[in-house]
Amino acid sequence: MEKNSVLEMRGIYKTFPGVKALQNVDFTLEKGEIHALMGENGAGKSTLIKVLTGVEEFETGQIMIDGKDKPIINHSPQEAQNNGISTVYQEVNLCPNLSVAENLFIGREPRKGGLIDWKTMNKRATELLESLDIHADVTKTIDNYSIAIQQMIAIARAVDMSAKVLILDEPTSSLDDSEVEKLFQLMTKLKKEGVGIIFVTHFLEQVYAVCDKITVLRNGQLVGQFTTAELPRVQLVAKMMGKDFDDLASIKGDTAKQFSEKEEDITIKAVGLGKSGYIKPFDLVIHKGEVLGFTGLLGSGRSETVRLLYGAEKADTGELLVKGQKVVAKHPLTSMNAGMAYLPEDRKNEGIIADLSVRENLILALQAKKGIFHLLSKKQQEEYTDKYIKMLQVKTASRETPIKSLSGGNQQKVIIGRWLLTNPDFLILDEPTRGIDIGTKTEIQKLVLQLAEEGMAVVFISSEIEEMLRTCDRMVVMRDSAKVGELSGEDMNQSTIMSTIAGGH
Numbered sequence: 181m182e183k184n185s186v187l188e189m190r191g192i193y194k195t196f197p198g199v200k201a202l203q204n205v206d207f208t209l210e211k212g213e214i215h216a217l218m219g220e221n222g223a224g225k226s227t228l229i230k231v232l233t234g235v236e237e238f239e240t241g242q243i244m245i246d247g248k249d250k251p252i253i254n255h256s257p258q259e260a261q262n263n264g265i266s267t268v269y270q271e272v273n274l275c276p277n278l279s280v281a282e283n284l285f286i287g288r289e290p291r292k293g294g295l296i297d298w299k300t301m302n303k304r305a306t307e308l309l310e311s312l313d314i315h316a317d318v319t320k321t322i323d324n325y326s327i328a329i330q331q332m333i334a335i336a337r338a339v340d341m342s343a344k345v346l347i348l349d350e351p352t353s354s355l356d357d358s359e360v361e362k363l364f365q366l367m368t369k370l371k372k373e374g375v376g377i378i379f380v381t382h383f384l385e386q387v388y389a390v391c392d393k394i395t396v397l398r399n400g401q402l403v404g405q406f407t408t409a410e411l412p413r414v415q416l417v418a419k420m421m422g423k424d425f426d427d428l429a430s431i432k433g434d435t436a437k438q439f440s441e442k443e444e445d446i447t448i449k450a451v452g453l454g455k456s457g458y459i460k461p462f463d464l465v466i467h468k469g470e471v472l473g474f475t476g477l478l479g480s481g482r483s484e485t486v487r488l489l490y491g492a493e494k495a496d497t498g499e500l501l502v503k504g505q506k507v508v509a510k511h512p513l514t515s516m517n518a519g520m521a522y523l524p525e526d527r528k529n530e531g532i533i534a535d536l537s538v539r540e541n542l543i544l545a546l547q548a549k550k551g552i553f554h555l556l557s558k559k560q561q562e563e564y565t566d567k568y569i570k571m572l573q574v575k576t577a578s579r580e581t582p583i584k585s586l587s588g589g590n591q592q593k594v595i596i597g598r599w600l601l602t603n604p605d606f607l608i609l610d611e612p613t614r615g616i617d618i619g620t621k622t623e624i625q626k627l628v629l630q631l632a633e634e635g636m637a638v639v640f641i642s643s644e645i646e647e648m649l650r651t652c653d654r655m656v657v658m659r660d661s662a663k664v665g666e667l668s669g670e671d672m673n674q675s676t677i678m679s680t681i682a683g684g685h
Contacts, residue, residue: 184211185208185209186209186210186211186245186246186344186345186376187207187209187232187244187245187246187265188206188207188208188243189205189206189228189243190241190242191240191241191242192206192228192243193238193240194231194236194239195239199400200400202224202228203400203401204241204401205224205228205397205400205401206405207402207405208405209345209376212371212372212374212376213371213376213392214371214377214390214392215376215377215378215379215391215393215394216379216387216393216394217378217380217395217397218380218381218382218387218395218416218420219420220421220478222399223396223398223399224397224399224400224401225397227400229347229349229380233254233265233267233347234253234256234258234259234260235256237253245265245344245345261341261343264343265343265344266338266343267347267348267349268331268338268347268348268351269349270350270351270353272327272331272334274330274333274334278322279318279319279321279322280305280309280317280319280320280321280333281298281302281305281306281319282301283333283337284305284318284337285305289301302319308336308339309333312332312336312366312369313366313369314329314336316329328356331351331355332362335370339370344375344376345377345378346375346376346377347377347380348377348378350380350382350479351379352381352383353479364389364390367390368390382477382478384413384477384659384660384681384683386660387416388413393408394408396420398420398422404419412682413682413683414679414682416682417477421477421678437469437470437653439467439468439470440467443504446466446468446503447466447467447468447502447503447605447606447637448465448466448489448502448606449504450498450501451498451501452497453488454488454495454496454497454498455488455494455495455497456496458488458493459661459662460662460663461497461498462662462663464656464663468636468637469632469633469635470632470637470653471629471632471639471651471653472638472639472640472652472653472654472655472656473640473642473648473654474639474640474641474656475641475645475648475655475677475681476657476681477681478643480658481661481662483524483610483641485656486608486610486639487522489520489639490522490608491510491511491512491514492524494509502518502519502520502606513549516549516604519604519605519606520605521545521599521602521607521608522599522607522610523595523596523609523612525610525611525614525641531591531592532584532594534582534584536583537579537580537581537582537583538565538574538576538578538579538582538583538594539561539565541594542564542565542568542594543564544598545598545602546598546601562579565579566579568594568600569597571597572593572596572623574597575587576590589620590620592620593620593624596624605637606637607631607636608638609628609639610641612624612628612640612642613642613644614643621647625650628640629651640652645674649672649673655668655672655677657677659680665680667680
């Protein structure tokens with residue numbers, strides 16, 4: 181093991197049924213280094229962290245800590261902590277009803293005569309926070325403080341437990357810019373004290389602001405370890421997305437559609453729409469018959485933006501006009517009545533109701549729109565269901581088959597049918613083709629183009645740029661929870677898209 185490294189992982193393999201989660205992955209962390217661990221969804225970042233911290237067992241490979249040649253295996257997070265490896269998660273795992281001091285020393289409270297020595301504990305807690313420039317009253321309960329302060333307190337606890345390796349897993353996702361700055365100051369302070377920090381994040385700007393090195397994983401394999409200063413952003417994006425940057429060509433050969441800017445031809449208009457700590461304010465126009473794509477790395481704000489457009493999240497700035505009418509979506513029903521429809525990214529949790537039949541799943545949205553006093557007759561339900569089973573070529577034994585028995589692609593078609601049945605003017609499809617076979621993907625892409633042809637405005641989100649280029653008329657590029665560009669015509673090619681995602685210099 182290299183003398184200056186605080187952690188070495190060598191040849192790590194981990195499989196789940198049918199999935200090679202990690203294949204021969206190496207990872208080295210130096211003392212006093214901030215090291216970004218990056219990769220798109222399913223790259224293996226979370227699994228590597230779980231293997232390191234004893235949440236999951238790995239099949240083969242070695243983990244060495246603190247310059248010692250003897251490998252260790254952590255069987256639990258507690259054992260990892262005993263070996264000097266601590267993790268602070270995005271969802272802070274502190275006890276809201278306990279004081280700051282109690283959270284700092286939980287399970288290791290100073291005692292006198294068998295009882296907790298509160299005076300000593302509060303004094304030590306105050307000294308610990310002061311040493312790290314964290315300002316909090318240690319006698320107050322933790323729920324008095326913002327997420328940012330809570331995260332810093334969780335970091336202070338890890339450091340006080342002699343952490344040699346500190347893992348920060350998406351710590352900045354719900355912080356504003358000034359809170360991120362404070363977190364970075366704390367990270368820099370710990371770096372100077374020799375702590376090795378693994379920073380798991382999807383914010384490119386933050387990686388280049390604070391990290392010394394970057395390790396990229398893709399599909400469970402190591403793409404490489406790089407010095408941040410020597411890796412241009414656009415190359416980082418290419419490595420994460422698996423594209424050879426020199427070989428990027430446009431797939432869409434059609435001439436670009438022209439859209440009228442007349443008011444009657446604009447379906448959606450957002451002006452300064454935003455939500456603090458969620459999405460920075462943005463302007464957007466979506467025309468009748470247009471397919472608009474949202475692209476960006478995982479966590480860039482694509483899904484958050486469409487949730488704001490639909491009203492699944494409430495905006496706190498700006499306004500939204502649907503067909504010229506101002507809409508304040510207090511409830512999904514408001515959006516549905518305004519002619520909007522939204523197919524969320526998480527099909528299993530937010531889409532299908534597994535135990536209900538294909539028919540019951542398909543008529544849900546229309547029934548909600550009509551209200552409880554205008555129930556659809558069984559005959560109407562059957563007619564609608566048969567129409568959409570035929571139109572979308574849903575493979576099902578019958579309309580009464582439980583939807584959970586259908587393949588993922590056919591479930592997706594039923595949910596698309598559910599929303600088409602409400603006859604929307606504006607349809608949002610978030611990752612409609614993820615996890616489904618290539619034939620069904622093509623069918624859904626053709627359907628999207630057909631709906632636009634008929635005058636529907638469609639938002640289409642996909643992690644696959646090729647699919648977006650085949651389907652979209654225009655693309656909005658997202659980075660770090662902000663809209664950073666709009667591309668159309670000749671600019672709609674992989675090269676331009678990736679350099680816009682990368683941003684910077």
